[in-house]
Amino acid sequence: MEVSLADFYRAGKERLQLSLLSGYGSLHQVISEPAVNRPGLALTGFLHPFAADRIQLVGMAEKAYMQSLPPEIQAERFAAMVDAGAFCFILANNAAPEASSLAIAEERGVVIMNSPLPTRELAAQAIFVLERLAAPRLSMYGTMIEVSGVGVMIEGDPGMGKSETALGLIKHGNALVSDDLTCIRKDVGNNCLFGSASDATAGYMEIRGVGIVNVRRIFGAWAIRDEKRLDLILTFRRLNEIRDTVDRLGQRRAFKDILGVKVPNIIIPVSAGRDMVNLVEVAVQTHKLAVSGYDPVKELSEHLRIRAERTPNG
Amino acid sequence: MAKITRELTLLNKYGMHVRPAGLFAKTASKYDCDVEVEKDGNVVAGKSIMALMTLEASCGSVLKVTADGDDAEECLDDIAALIGRKFDIPDEQ
Numbered sequence: 001m002e003v004s005l006a007d008f009y010r011a012g013k014e015r016l017q018l019s020l021l022s023g024y025g026s027l028h029q030v031i032s033e034p035a036v037n038r039p040g041l042a043l044t045g046f047l048h049p050f051a052a053d054r055i056q057l058v059g060m061a062e063k064a065y066m067q068s069l070p071p072e073i074q075a076e077r078f079a080a081m082v083d084a085g086a087f088c089f090i091l092a093n094n095a096a097p098e099a100s101s102l103a104i105a106e107e108r109g110v111v112i113m114n115s116p117l118p119t120r121e122l123a124a125q126a127i128f129v130l131e132r133l134a135a136p137r138l139s140m141y142g143t144m145i146e147v148s149g150v151g152v153m154i155e156g157d158p159g160m161g162k163s164e165t166a167l168g169l170i171k172h173g174n175a176l177v178s179d180d181l182t183c184i185r186k187d188v189g190n191n192c193l194f195g196s197a198s199d200a201t202a203g204y205m206e207i208r209g210v211g212i213v214n215v216r217r218i219f220g221a222w223a224i225r226d227e228k229r230l231d232l233i234l235t236f237r238r239l240n241e242i243r244d245t246v247d248r249l250g251q252r253r254a255f256k257d258i259l260g261v262k263v264p265n266i267i268i269p270v271s272a273g274r275d276m277v278n279l280v281e282v283a284v285q286t287h288k289l290a291v292s293g294y295d296p297v298k299e300l301s302e303h304l305r306i307r308a309e310r311t312p313n314g
Numbered sequence: 315m316a317k318i319t320r321e322l323t324l325l326n327k328y329g330m331h332v333r334p335a336g337l338f339a340k341t342a343s344k345y346d347c348d349v350e351v352e353k354d355g356n357v358v359a360g361k362s363i364m365a366l367m368t369l370e371a372s373c374g375s376v377l378k379v380t381a382d383g384d385d386a387e388e389c390l391d392d393i394a395a396l397i398g399r400k401f402d403i404p405d406e407q
Contacts, residue, residue, distance in 0.1 A: 139368075141359060158361060180364035198368035206363045212332060 003034045003133040005088055005111055008055070012129040016115050016122060018090070022102055023111030029087055031055065034134035036090075036126050038062065042081050052085030055126065059119030063095045075100035082110055090126065092119040136186040136259045143205075144177035144195040144228065145169050147284045151195060151228040153182060153263075154280065156236030160270050163205050165236075167213075168277030175225040176215050179205040184230065186259040193230040193261050202226070232264050232287050234280060239269035250286065251297050317382040320390050326400035326407075329372035332363075334401045339363045341396050347383025349393075360393075 006027040012018060033053035042050045043065055058066075066074055078101040089105075091097060091114040097105070105112045115122050142155035143162045147169055154162045163179055170176055178197035185194045197203070203224050205213045216224050233256050239246075246269055255262040266283055270276065289296070326334060342349040342360040349360030353375055358365035360379065371377060377397075381389045400407050 139356070139358070141362075141365075158359075180362050181358065181368055200368045200370050201364050204364070212336075212363070 001134050001137055003031050003130065005029050005031060007133050008034075008129060009113070011133055012126065015129060016090075016117060016125050018113045018115050021097065021112045021114060022105040023088070023109055026087065026109040026111050029111075031088070031130070034130040036123055036130070038123075039081060039086075039089075042084070042086075043077055045077060045080060047080060047084045050081070050084050050086075052081070052087075055130070056081070056086050056089045057119070057123055057126065058089055058091045058095065059123075060093060060095075063091065063093070066098060066101075071098070071100060074098045075104065079104050082108055087111065089113070090115060090122065092117060092122045131188065132185070135188060138184050138259060140182045140184050140195075140258070141180065142182050142233070143179050144182045144197075144230070145280075146175045146177060146225045146228045147281060148174065148288075150284050150288060151177070151231045152280065152284055153195065153230055153233045154236060155233060156270070157238075159208075160236040160238070161276055162236060163207055165276040165280060167205065167207060169280060170215060170219055170223050172277065172281065173222075175223055175228075176203075176205065177225050177228045178202070184258060186261060191261055193258060193263065194227050195230045196227040230258075230263055232266070232284065234283060235265060235267045236270045236276070237267050239271035242267065242269060249297050251295075253290075316384070316386045317380065318386045318390055319378055319380040320394060322377050322379055322394055322397050324371055324373055324375045324377065324397060326397075326403055327373055328406055329375060330366055330369055330377075332367065333403060335363045335366035337396060337401050338366055338393065341392050342389065344392070345381070345383070345385045345389035347381045347386045347389050349389065350380045350382075352378040352380070 004027065008031060009018060009020065009027060033051065035054045036057045037051040037054040038059060039056045039062055043062055069077065082104060088111040094114055094116045097112050102112065104110070117125065140153065142153040143166045144151065144153045145166050154165060156162055166176060166179065177195050181198060182195045183198055187194060203214060203216045205215055207213050254265045256265040264287060268279055268283060324330060339361050350357050351360045351366060351369065353369045353371050356369060358369060360366065379390060379393055
């Protein structure tokens with residue numbers, strides 16, 4: 001995902017308590033490397049290499065060093081960083097930029113912001129905001145529910161009863177993440193995925209025949225979950241389409257690859273009279289047990305073998 | 315089988331809000347063909363009300379509507395007419 005300075009400023013304004021001091025007209029610029037760099041050595045004039053493509057974070061040490069320099073050298077060093085491609089500086093501890101730097105920044109369209117946060121916290125928060133903005137994303141057709149702590153995506157053709165099943169699950173005390181269309185974000189650091197609803201429709205569902213339903217109004221605040229890790233994908237398929245391939249023992253471990261993350265996938269056959277709410281809940285519990293290492297098939301096999309050994313032949 | 319794309323401009327006052335999304339999805343669902351709607355690179359299913367609303371398309375937005383199937387032509391004619399009639403919503407003409 002391409003991240004502009006405007007995206008960063010908007011997303012991080014509150015969390016980083018940013019004030020924009022110069023370069024308002026340059027916010028459309030794309031941050032080609034969404035990360036932060038402490039300019040450190042660059043202030044001494046050492047610019048090869050210098051991570052100019054990142055946001056420059058000016059902490060207490062950088063500020064103190066700049067202040068120790070004569071004004072004309074300050075201006076020279078700042079201009080050299082801008083020449084090298086630096087386009088955005090954030091000063092920690094609400095420090096003010098040197099007058100000469102501010103003048104250069106205004107003239108050349110360089111963004112300068114400051115924040116009351118101390119350097120360490122500012123760096124951590126800035127990285128958090130940048131990583132979220134730059135995270136690989138996609139939209140998936142599917143309704144996502146948190147079922148007893150597990151993030152479950154229900155997918156399948158239209159009319160398979162995804163939303164209706166979700167509604168039943170919510171009534172059983174589970175929480176809706178999104179209906180019909182789920183926004184997926186990859187947490188690159190932890191190699192996992194997070195699902196959420198589109199801001200435009202969060203908290204609403206469409207139930208055929210009933211219409212638009214406000215889930216929070218009907219079930220209360222606990223029935224909504226803003227974001228949840230995606231742990232399991234349940235695919236609803238018509239039984240008559242997959243009759244021959246149904247895994248009757250539930251031993252097959254299948255995965256779906258989404259943004260390079262392997263998510264466990266179970267196919268659930270749908271046919272008239274099957275209680276999908278119940279099936280989903282049991283599938284989730286079975287998944288939880290499987291993740292913890294429990295295998296009911298192995299246990300039952302063992303049980304049958306022992307019984308067979310005990311029973312005398314003939 | 316035919317796959318046809320048409321660019322349609324929303325003309326009603328408030329764009330793709332709940333009622334237009336409902337009418338769009340209802341019209342698209344009358345046909346067997348697959349319908350996809352694209353705006354600014356976001357592609358969503360044309361038969362899903364919730365998905366259509368996530369486009370947040372306002373008046374004047376151009377939607378790329380793609381229909382794929384035997385009745386694609388009729389389906390797009392029907393959708394284009396609906397958008398042209400500003401979804402028959404009296405307050406938004």
